[in-house]
Amino acid sequence: MTYSEELLPGTQRALLHRIATAQAEGRTPSVVAAVQRQGRIVWSGSRSCVDGHAPDADTQFRIGSLTKTFTAVLVLRLRDEGLLDLDDPLEKHLPGTGVGGVTVLQLLAHSAGLGAESPAPWWERTPGTLRPELADVLGEQTRMHPPGRRHHYSNPGYTLLGALIEAVRGASWADVLQREILEPLGMSRTSTQPQAPHAGGWAVHPWADALLPEPPEDLGLMAPAGQLWSTAADLLRFASFLSEGDDRVLGAASVAEMRVPSAPSESGDWQGGYGLGLQLVRQDGRTLVGHTGSLPGFLAALWLSTEDDVAAVVLANATSGLFVGTVAADLVGIVAEAEPRIPEPWRPLPEVDAELLALTGPWYWGTRANILRLTADRGLELQVLQGSGRGARFVAQPDGTWIGLDGYYAGETLRIVKAADGSVTHLDLGSFVFTREPYDPASVVPGGVDPEGWRGLGA
Template identity: 55%
Template sequence: MLQTTEFALLRRLATEQAASRAPSLVAGVVRGDRLVWSGGRGKVEGRPPTADTQYRIGSITKTFIGALVMRLRDEGRLDLNDPLERHVPGTTFGGATVAQLLAHTAGLTSESPGTWWERAAGGDWAALNASLGPEATRHRPGARFHYTNVGFGVLGELVARHRGTGWYEALTREVLEPLGMARTTPHPQADAATGWAVHPYADVLLHEPTPDAGAMAPAGQLWSTVDDLARWTRFLAGDTGDVLHPDTVAEMREPAHVEDDDTWTSGYGLGLQTMRVKGRRLAGHGGSMPGFLAMVLTDPATGTGALCLANSTSGVGVGTLAADLIDLVEQHEPALPAEWEPMPEVDPALLALTGQWHWGPTPYTLKLLPDRLLNLVPTSGRGRASRFRPTAEDTWQGLDGYYAGETLTLHRTPDGTPSHLDLATFIFTREPYGTPEAIPGGVDKHGWRPRHP
């Protein structure tokens, strides 16, 4: 990055570390396929922290569990609408679905009953499940967003049962090793930061414990580094390697529930937090455990992401810091648009479909995109627009917008000539109310008139 950009990033990091009295604070910025900047302030064992210093990342662990569950979905081993009982029988909340657990809408209690799990050694799955009686369901499943650490302990057990091994062993084999994330571990490995609480009224520290959370570990056990989390930030933006299809990660980023319904600024997808900050739509996750705070955020639209790690129980604005680092990069060095290039090849039959179509009297424009995708947009710019991915000859599935998941079908005349489009029962014709036989309810036989009769 330019020296002016790097100084602006370092100054923001230094200001946060000093103002929040963080024993140490490290951060990084990701752009495209690499970590383009990292910095650290404070001390870890008397030395400045680096991009290879481990910190506990808390609930960022949930994003890894989410990826493992989505791998099971993509393999056909489960459906997100499956009730938990189908995969982990014997709970009091087996009617909640896998998707509801991922999105924190299953209604489960936020914390495991008994001892404060973040500060005490946890028991096994049998002990956790035994503690979750009928009262563990606080809300009707699907009724509302209610953040639940317990839900991700349950999802960790689901992964373990499908894979026949512990959740971390599955994570290592399926995610960490393929992505080259060797420094993401369930327990600290040198060099690692010590977790501290900072006294609210004096510049003194108190050591915080870092026990194994047992069956609750999938909710917040992992440790990681700037280097490793930079790779994970790229993953969350869509650079997924062979771990998941980019469309699956895009699905995870879509808010399944928002916390403020009118003009939402924060919500939750499938294992990922989503938010809108300064006009940007960001995705990632924060994390906190006694002695540590962390945040990973990415802007999939630009490929710019940021992450930060601190060894302080509270007081460090890691979420604001990460969002500000993204904003500083975009202000100082806005990304150049990719060069336009013509398509390497084109199907003449698809090219012939492009141009104007009409939903009733309303004109729409159908455009051909790379990889045989179609883009249907209102010609006026106002209304429902979606992109469509080919699924078979003459059928496409909606990728986004109002028609996400819906089927677009091209109908032909007996001689093979394109006749009309059927999009979730809405008919699009080349001329306004053209192809009368395809229009539900028919078309007035008198046709268009110059005035009312």
């Protein structure tokens, strides 16, 4: 059976209905949305209050804090080039800020304890020329919380990251962004200033159907936190990159690192988190990664489900009223549930390593039964046989050990322990001994095994 890349008519209508309802109920001048599946745009749609003037996937909107994800990618590039370490204090590369003890990682994850906003006047609605120096962005009360203790969203924190990029690269944030992300990914409709065709930003009166134009301010030093303009089509190109990586920009492993929670969640918030420049949410049993954004006159959201290989972008030109993050998540859900991803055909390994094959099958941690499997990429995967537990995938190391990639054993070392004759006696995983039989007396079980062995209740 051939799989069609096109969405079914019923799915397309459900998507259109969702954004039409959002535009009407959110009282938004216009909204444009697009959905991508398996790296290809499969649907786009829009609604507008002006007949004949609906935007399309090539119309620019301001994307606000979605800009932060681009800034984070530039910082990760510096790390991958060996120009900095994420655990470096900011002071090492950008001295004199007054907050130099916080680390690059803490800034990326919004756990540096810095203030959420710059000092008055409201930075999003005033020219960036009012804040010509970093001290003007940070203000006098730079620390709201102890660094590393909690997630506290900070726009000034990403201003510092932009300044860090400029200091290390010796070029402006905008020029580095253009050269290192936008050009390689073919994002020709993403820019720091609006380029036609673009939407105008509007405020909608909360209690009347009336409009007020919003000023499109240049944010100056705050640009790395929210300056960019983009289109639905360009942002879906970026979503493909966030899913698979691109060696011209950032490899798959580093992009995957961005998607891992890196900061403590807010108290009571167990449905969301923050990675490195990426927001993470759980909705309807689905994990979504991406970012939302807002500036006066504009709302934006990009969500990606890597498991479903579906991404959605929603852009609107209103200051408030429309919950674009919810709408974008709903669009992902509509496609993923109506037309579930068709798995690739199962295929056997091209060749089998007999030594690895011999390791597969049941292993016991005490009395807990586990299964060790050989994966298609020549990795190993440990799974609990019943219920939930400490499963993980492992990748081989040059010294013959294996390193956990995820789950409880992420970063832990798995060692294959052999006897003098070369036979495998047990597995050592982070000091836990896994044996072929429950408490195998022939293996090295910590604490030993009672010599009388297993017995019944009456023994």
